[in-house]
Amino acid sequence: MTGTPSSRRQFLGYLGAAAAGAAASAPLTAAAVGQEGPEVGPSTPMSTRTPYGDHQSGITEPTQRFVELVALDLLPDTDADALGRLMRLWTGDVVSLMAGRPAPGDTAPELAGPNADLTVTVGWGPRVFDLPGLSGARPAGLQEIPPMRHDRLEDRWSRGDLLLVVGAHDGTSVAHAVRRLVADAAPFAALRWRQSGFWNGFGKDGSPATGRNLFGQVDGSANPSPGTEVFDETVWASEPGWFAGGTTLVLRRIVMDLDEWDTVTRAEQEASIGRRLPDGAPLTGGTEKDDLDLTAFEDGRPAIALRAHARLAHPQMNNGLRIFRKGLNYTADGASGRTESGLLFLSFQADIARQFVPMQHRLDMHDALNEWTTATGSAVFAVLPGFREGGWLGDTVLS
């Protein structure tokens, strides 16, 4: 199935699975659906996403309020056939849970009901392509991120053979879905790490808006927009073959030193990124969605500092290449009783080696933000193409 995210989206809310087929071609409005079920937040639009299509739906949909990232490692006996069995099981779970129905064998079926915008996105780590029969299927550029000077990576937040990204506007739905998916995986794979984050991608009136990270910055403004040619080129794997419609994901757990950040003037904070704090507009003027003017000078100096994060990450500094970012804020218990705060940074791109690695190297060398940010986790995954009704995740390579 093709089309923009909104054309693929089915606003079914609580109308239930029986209504799903009938309603697929006649989307209801979010407001209409909101009247069918309990409120999740003051003005959170409610909708149910289709699990079917060329791409897994969680990639292009706006980030939900609660997201869990879960990595598992294959058990030694899990070969490509067993992986196929797990993918069929997970597909059944995903189809049910996304429709607000209990997963097959659900031990807490009541928790499946109030499903709010649930998406489950599934990926495979590089080691999967070491399995006999799958070595020829490794997507181009799928590689772990090479060590960076500023990294302080910890094993407990890094790598993994399978990834689940589970998001919804209701945290109970997320926890329940993760529980089901991890339980069904038990004969095949063991939990490696689990990280949860939150995001507010809504304006005061409930319409989608760029969210803020814990530095207070508007984060995501310059992202390519789903449904555009630039987005398609940036994100979807381009080679024909089993991985068409897939993408790759880089996940970095990045600690943000808020105590030190708070000691810096707002002018310095804004200079470190190249955008204004109140509205995310470039320091060279305009509004949030406007591009930076990297050639502008002010008082004889570049208006966007040479070490500004958004300059160094800009396509003009990266051979025209882009990535598609999604951030999740998190807080966790840190060292010596302190709170750790940071960003679970997700980057989607067609090719990690070509698009992400050179950009990350440039930022590692020069980025002003390095003073306050440290990556403590790193993982990469091939995010599987979508599947059709009757099909299953990974069926283009495993069947």
Ligand code: HEM
């Ligand atoms: C905690 C870490 C990070 C923070 C707080 C952060 C914050 C920001 C902010 C506030 C912006 C400007 C608004 C926007 O366009 O979204 C931005 C832009 C951007 N960032 Fe980051 N970022 C972080 C890490 C990274 C990493 C690791 C990468 C890639 C390796 C990256 C790549 C980009 C890109 C490509 C842009 C858009 C540049 C443009 O085209 O204008 N960021 N970031």
